[in-house]
Amino acid sequence: MDAVLSRVYPAFSISISYSNISTCENSLSQPIRPPLMARTYMHLLRATNSVGGDKIYPKHLKFAKRNREPQSRNSHPRKGSLNLPRKTDAVNLEVSPHRAVSAVRLMRIELGGAFADLLNEKGKGSGNNEMGYVERTLGFRTRDLDDRDLRLVTDIVGGTIRWRRYLDHLIMSLCHEENMFRGMEPLLLQILRIGFYEIVKLEMPPYAVVDENVRLAKAALRPGAGNLVNGILRKLVLLKEKNSLPLPKLEGNDRAQARVLAILYSHPVWMVRRWTKYLGQEEAIRLMMWNNSNPSFSLRANRRKGFTRDDLMMRLKTLKVPHEPSLHLDDFVRIGTGMQIVIQAGLLKEGLVVSLVDPHPGETIIDCCAAPGGKTLFMASLLSQKGMVSAIDVNNGRLRILKETAKLQGVDDVITFIHADLRIFSEKNPVKSDKVLLDAPCSGLGVLSKRPDLRWNKKLEDMEQLKNLQDDLLNAAALLVKPGGVLVYSTCSIDPEENEKRVAAFLLSHPDFRIEPADGYVPPDFITESGFYFSNPLKHSLDGSFAARLVRS
Ligand SMILES: C[S@@+](CC[C@H](N)C(=O)[O-])C[C@H]1O[C@@H](n2cnc3c(N)ncnc32)[C@H](O)[C@@H]1O
Incomplete structure (x- = not known):
C-alpha cells in the first residue's frame, strides 16, 4: 500500500523553529498594516499561540492591555469579544455555517498562529472543538458542516489568507478613511475579507454574498457592523460591475513596481524584490501566480512494490479522499484535500x-x-x-x-x-x-x-x-x-x-x-x-x- 508523494514535503511538515513569526512587514515595504486589535480574543490566543513558540501581534496585544476598559458585559455588547465562553445551546440557522466557521478559522490563524493547512482538514488540527471556537468567538453555534461546506471553508480560508494583502488594499480603498480600516475590529475585518474574496476572486453571486456576510456581521457583532459590511460590499459590487476596482498601476522605479506587484499578487514586498532579482519580473509574477493557485498533491503508486495506480485509487476511494488520475503521468494520482487522511492511513512515502x-x-x-x-x-x-x-x-x-x-x-x-x-x-x-x-x-x-x-x-x-x-x-x-x-x-x-x-x-x-x-x-x-x-x-x-x-x- 505504498504511495509516493511527488514532492519533498507533505503539507504538514511545516514548523521552522527559528523563524520569527510576525504579521508585520519588513522595512522595505510600505505595508498595509493590519488593524489594531482593540479587543482581545484570548480564547483563540490561548488555544493556538504556542505554535513555534512565537507570538502573533505582540504590539497589538500590549495596546489592548493598556487600553483595557473596565470589563462589564453590559458595557460591551459586541459579540465575539469576550474572553469567557458563552453558554448557549442555540443553533443559528440564519447564518451560513461555512462563513461562520471560515471567519473563526481565520481569526485562529491570524491571532493565534494556528496553521492554515492543518485547520483545513476535516476534524484535524481544529479537532472536535470547532463549534466550541465558533460559539466562543461568535456567541452562537451553527449546524455541523457537510462535505460541501468543508470544501468551501478550505477554499475561503486558504484564498483569503493568500490574497490578504490584495483584499486589504481594496477594503482600505473603500473605507471612508484609512483610520477606519486600521482601527477595524479583527472579526469585522475577517468578515469583510471573506466577502471581498468571494466577490472578486471566487466570483460568487455578489448580492447573495453581500446578504450572507451582512447577516453574519449582524449576528456575530451587532446591527451597525452589518450596515457597515453592507455599505462597503455594495460599493465593491458596483466597482466590480464597472470593471474599475481601485488597484494600483505598475509604474515607477523598481521599488515602486515591487510594491505594486506585492499588492496585485498579494505577497510581501521583500519576496517580490528577491524573486525579481533572481528570476526577472516575468518569472517572479508566474511564481506568485503559482503560489496563489489552489494547491494539489500528487501521489505516485509505488509499482516496485506491486502497488498500481488502480490500487491507489481504490484505497483513496475507500478513505473518501477526492482524487483524479494524472493526465500526464501513468502512476500518478492528484488530490486536492484529504492529505491528513492519506498520511494517517500510512499511504504516503x-x-x-x-x-x-x-x-x-x-x-x-x-x-x-x-x-x-x-x-x-x-x-x-x-x-x-x-x-x-x-x-x-x-x-x-x-x-x-x-x-x-x-x-x-x-x-x-x-x-x-x-x-x-x-x-x-x-x-x-x-x-x-x-x-x-x-x-x-x-x-x-x-x-x-x-x-x-x-x-x-x-x-x-x-x-x-x-x-x-x-x-x-x-x-x-x-x-x-x-x-x-x-x-x-x-x-x-x-x-x-x-x-x-x-x-x-x-x-x-x-x-x-x-x-x-x-x-x-x-x-x-x-x-x-x-x-x-x-x-x-x-x-x-x-x-x-x-x-x-x-x-x-
Ligand atoms: C524541514 S523539517 C524536517 C522534515 C523531516 N525531514 C520530514 O521529512 O518530515 C526540519 C526539522 O529540523 C529540526 N531542527 C531544527 N534545528 C535543529 C537542530 N539544531 N538539531 C536538530 N534538529 C533541528 C526541526 O525541529 C524540524 O523538525
Missing part, C-alpha cells in the same frame, strides 16, 4: 530526496532533522529490517509524532529516536554512518502554495538567520559521515541562498567532500546543470525543493 539518499538494507543512516518523519519512515521501510536509521530532532513534540507513526507503520524496530540539537550531538558522539540526511530547517519558499500563511510569517531577516543555521547544521552533519559515505543536504526552498550557495560554502571549508551528480537517482528532468536535484514550481508544477548528494573521500 516521501520520494525523491530519499531516492537521492538511496538507502540499502544493512546500512546505517542518520536523519539529522528528522521530524515529523516522512523521510525517516520511508528510509526505514527500505532497509527491510536490516540496518538502522538514527532519527535526530531538536523538537521533542515532533519527534514523538514520528515515534508514534513509526510504531503504527511497524518500522520502529529499525529506528533509534534521538532528541538532541544536532550541533551538540555531533560534537559529543563520534559515530560515523554510511549515509547522512540533513533535511534542513528552511524558509519554505518552495511550498507557499500549500502553506498560504507562510508568506506573511516570514521576514527578510529570517533568511540571514536561516543561512547561518544551515551552515552550522551542515558542518555538524559532516562530522557524522564515514569516509566514502554520503551526505544529502535538502530544503523545501527555491532560494539559491539556502540551496546552491550553502553547498558552495560547505565545499569551500570541506575539501574532503565532492558533489556526486543526481543522475541515476532521480528523473533527469529534475537534475540541474550542477548535478543537484531541483523541483521547480514553474517547470514541474510541483512544490519547489532542492537536494545535493555529497560524497566524502
Whole structure:
C-alpha cells in the first residue's frame, strides 16, 4: 500500500523553529498594516499561540492591555469579544455555517498562529472543538458542516489568507478613511475579507454574498457592523460591475513596481524584490501566480512494490479522499484535500530526496532533522529490517509524532529516536554512518502554495538567520559521515541562498567532500546543470525543493 508523494514535503511538515513569526512587514515595504486589535480574543490566543513558540501581534496585544476598559458585559455588547465562553445551546440557522466557521478559522490563524493547512482538514488540527471556537468567538453555534461546506471553508480560508494583502488594499480603498480600516475590529475585518474574496476572486453571486456576510456581521457583532459590511460590499459590487476596482498601476522605479506587484499578487514586498532579482519580473509574477493557485498533491503508486495506480485509487476511494488520475503521468494520482487522511492511513512515502539518499538494507543512516518523519519512515521501510536509521530532532513534540507513526507503520524496530540539537550531538558522539540526511530547517519558499500563511510569517531577516543555521547544521552533519559515505543536504526552498550557495560554502571549508551528480537517482528532468536535484514550481508544477548528494573521500 505504498504511495509516493511527488514532492519533498507533505503539507504538514511545516514548523521552522527559528523563524520569527510576525504579521508585520519588513522595512522595505510600505505595508498595509493590519488593524489594531482593540479587543482581545484570548480564547483563540490561548488555544493556538504556542505554535513555534512565537507570538502573533505582540504590539497589538500590549495596546489592548493598556487600553483595557473596565470589563462589564453590559458595557460591551459586541459579540465575539469576550474572553469567557458563552453558554448557549442555540443553533443559528440564519447564518451560513461555512462563513461562520471560515471567519473563526481565520481569526485562529491570524491571532493565534494556528496553521492554515492543518485547520483545513476535516476534524484535524481544529479537532472536535470547532463549534466550541465558533460559539466562543461568535456567541452562537451553527449546524455541523457537510462535505460541501468543508470544501468551501478550505477554499475561503486558504484564498483569503493568500490574497490578504490584495483584499486589504481594496477594503482600505473603500473605507471612508484609512483610520477606519486600521482601527477595524479583527472579526469585522475577517468578515469583510471573506466577502471581498468571494466577490472578486471566487466570483460568487455578489448580492447573495453581500446578504450572507451582512447577516453574519449582524449576528456575530451587532446591527451597525452589518450596515457597515453592507455599505462597503455594495460599493465593491458596483466597482466590480464597472470593471474599475481601485488597484494600483505598475509604474515607477523598481521599488515602486515591487510594491505594486506585492499588492496585485498579494505577497510581501521583500519576496517580490528577491524573486525579481533572481528570476526577472516575468518569472517572479508566474511564481506568485503559482503560489496563489489552489494547491494539489500528487501521489505516485509505488509499482516496485506491486502497488498500481488502480490500487491507489481504490484505497483513496475507500478513505473518501477526492482524487483524479494524472493526465500526464501513468502512476500518478492528484488530490486536492484529504492529505491528513492519506498520511494517517500510512499511504504516503516521501520520494525523491530519499531516492537521492538511496538507502540499502544493512546500512546505517542518520536523519539529522528528522521530524515529523516522512523521510525517516520511508528510509526505514527500505532497509527491510536490516540496518538502522538514527532519527535526530531538536523538537521533542515532533519527534514523538514520528515515534508514534513509526510504531503504527511497524518500522520502529529499525529506528533509534534521538532528541538532541544536532550541533551538540555531533560534537559529543563520534559515530560515523554510511549515509547522512540533513533535511534542513528552511524558509519554505518552495511550498507557499500549500502553506498560504507562510508568506506573511516570514521576514527578510529570517533568511540571514536561516543561512547561518544551515551552515552550522551542515558542518555538524559532516562530522557524522564515514569516509566514502554520503551526505544529502535538502530544503523545501527555491532560494539559491539556502540551496546552491550553502553547498558552495560547505565545499569551500570541506575539501574532503565532492558533489556526486543526481543522475541515476532521480528523473533527469529534475537534475540541474550542477548535478543537484531541483523541483521547480514553474517547470514541474510541483512544490519547489532542492537536494545535493555529497560524497566524502
Ligand atoms: C524541514 S523539517 C524536517 C522534515 C523531516 N525531514 C520530514 O521529512 O518530515 C526540519 C526539522 O529540523 C529540526 N531542527 C531544527 N534545528 C535543529 C537542530 N539544531 N538539531 C536538530 N534538529 C533541528 C526541526 O525541529 C524540524 O523538525
